[in-house]
Amino acid sequence: MITRFAPSPTGPLHLGHAYSAIIAHDMARAAQGTFLLRIDDLDQSRARPEWEAQIFDDLHWLGLEWPTPVRRESEHHGEYHAALDRLWNMGLLYPCTCTRRDIREALSAPQEGLPDAPRTGPDGLVYPGTCRTVPTGPRPEHATLRLNMGEACSRVQADTLQFEETGSDHAGRICLSTASMIHGIGDVVLARKDMGAAYHLAVVVDDAAQGVTHVTRGADLFEATRIHVLLQSLLALPKPIYHHHKLIRDEAGKRLAKRDDARAIATYREEGLSPDDIRRMVGL
Numbered sequence: 001m002i003t004r005f006a007p008s009p010t011g012p013l014h015l016g017h018a019y020s021a022i023i024a025h026d027m028a029r030a031a032q033g034t035f036l037l038r039i040d041d042l043d044q045s046r047a048r049p050e051w052e053a054q055i056f057d058d059l060h061w062l063g064l065e066w067p068t069p070v071r072r073e074s075e076h077h078g079e080y081h082a083a084l085d086r087l088w089n090m091g092l093l094y095p096c097t098c099t100r101r102d103i104r105e106a107l108s109a110p111q112e113g114l115p116d117a118p119r120t121g122p123d124g125l126v127y128p129g130t131c132r133t134v135p136t137g138p139r140p141e142h143a144t145l146r147l148n149m150g151e152a153c154s155r156v157q158a159d160t161l162q163f164e165e166t167g168s169d170h171a172g173r174i175c176l177s178t179a180s181m182i183h184g185i186g187d188v189v190l191a192r193k194d195m196g197a198a199y200h201l202a203v204v205v206d207d208a209a210q211g212v213t214h215v216t217r218g219a220d221l222f223e224a225t226r227i228h229v230l231l232q233s234l235l236a237l238p239k240p241i242y243h244h245h246k247l248i249r250d251e252a253g254k255r256l257a258k259r260d261d262a263r264a265i266a267t268y269r270e271e272g273l274s275p276d277d278i279r280r281m282v283g284l
Contacts, residue, residue: 001033002213005059006203008040009052012264016218016248018062019282023245024216025064026284036210037066041074042195042202058265062275071210073202080197083205083235084190088139092152092234093190095143096131106130119184122224126186145191152234153178160233161226167244169219176226188227200227208237216243248282 003024007017028035037059041047059066087093098106106128107118119126132148139145153161161176190201197205207215222244232239268278 001028001031002036002211003028003216004036004038004212006038006040007055009048009055010046011051012266013055013058014263015282018265018278019248020216020218021059021064022284027214027216035066037070038206039070039072041072042197044074054266061269062278077196079205079209080202083201085139086235088135091135092148093145094131094133094135094148095140096146098130103127121185123188129187132187142193144189144193146187147190149185149187150182152230153181156233161229163225163229163239164241166241170222176229181226181230185227204228204231204237207240212240214243215240216245218247219244220247
């Protein structure tokens, strides 16, 4: 078994991060497997070396161990570009120049035969397909590229659009509907002009490159797994087993975010709490 924890060095780790990392670490150790730490630093405009150093420090303090050197996504653009080239040559990507405002305005305009309320998916509003075209020529550099979801779904066998889930809320074999992929997710972004590969592509390439067998992450990413399973099928990559765990929330029931400094691991450390205290606080 190989698990991983892949934080972004854009702020302090909080209790939710501790919960996710400990689950992945303990799961691997119980199976005499390997726990990997990966640094999701594709967004270099927000990544900071001091936050990466804090990640290492906090996780070591929690008693977690992993092989070194760690994989940093910023060092593997060549692998992501190769995957993008493959999808482009399959005719599945197209450039998009729409801003968030353009998308909101397009979705707010009356559209015959479509429901009035815009649909939302794992990445927010489902893209209306404004820029959708058949790609020609070489893949453009420094461009936002979207996946033509309808065409992509038509290229894979239906029996490949499934994955094994071991989380308590959705345990079992999850089979995906192409209709729900097209209408509920839409043409997701796989490359951004300002940072190269986008999350959905990078995480799939990373997991395959590192031989990850079990992906543990929050339940908020359950819907995004549909995108990842489709990309794994298109790129002929192995499918890990997924475990989407509960989210750690504040007193109001809101999911913790990196701006919740009051619940940062470093803050609890300064207050004199122990790693065992952190485990108890997150229910482990």
